[in-house]
Amino acid sequence: MAVEIAADIRRGNIIEHTDGQLYVVLKAESFRPGKGTPTTTIEMRRISDGIKVVNTFKTSDKLEKAFVEEVEFSYLYQEGENYIFMNTASYEQVTVPGAMVGDSAVYLQENMNVTLQMFNGEPVSITLPQRITAEIVETEPVVKGQTASGSYKPAKLDNGVRIMVPAHIDAGTRVVVNTEDGSYLERAKD
Template sequence: MISAGEFRNGVTMEYEGSPFVILEFQHVKPGKGAAFVRTKIRNLKTGAVLEKTFRPNEKMPRAHIERQDMQYLYSDGDLFHFMNTETFDQIAVNASDVGDALKFVKENDTVKILSYEGQVFGIEPDLFVELEITETEPGFAGNTAQGATKPAILETGAQVQVPLFINQNEVIKIDTRTGEYLGRAKD
């Protein structure tokens, strides 16, 4: 059990029968009345974000999320196939459970499969990946005084914004949480 007074960003809990993760929290002590905890929480199954307030002594059970390393094999229509690299067991996950999580993941890359009570609800790719640019317009030095960007298509099909000096067939580093260009990959 966890009390609302112990809330921290990233803590998982069960609320109204579903697993939630705390995105933001704030302990509020008004001049009059009792203190409370204002939170922004995300439902791990549906992705819905809620704003809730709790009394600091309110208790709820922790949600135990299982994270398992698996290798992404291939997609087959609305199913994405993964393999446990230790036991070689394979599972298929619906596209609705994957969401946009695989837009920076190539076949044979390792990801974390997230499950709650045996039900897969999400995928966590590595935080930073190196991918090749397959399509972008040529850039010209001196086009602008400040860091202008242009669209680039990556080998996974995802589109990101890159600086003008980046060319096709270059390998770049991407932050998978934000989709931001971080720099050229080091050889």
């Protein structure tokens, strides 16, 4: 186990909390007031049962960061509530519970390379690519008189996710989407 101060903890880190359980960090935000003690609020999910907790630490508090191995896997298919991934080096298949994938599941695409954090040979967390390319299947028509620079309109992607896109984007256009917050980044260049 490596010891890190709370201010250095980032999303996706695996930490061992004071109760001896492993937690995956979902969000970490530091707050530095003008007066008083700077704090870091960490939202995390317990790996064993999926329960989310939010704790606030002084930024200088020490936390135990678990040693996890990051392994490249390729997404194969969904089987019920679980997702099946294949190790790109050894071709070994791993089943990941849907609760671990969470809201990111909508961005999974066949043969997509993801990083699984493994602890004692078991997957404990998943990291998707930061950007994916998807096609717009449905969007509202451009309203006459709308300026092209500042206005956005709702659109539906081929994976069912709804995002906001610039007014000039039409159905059938391939776009790049940020998997962390579901925001439109740019028109795909392919």
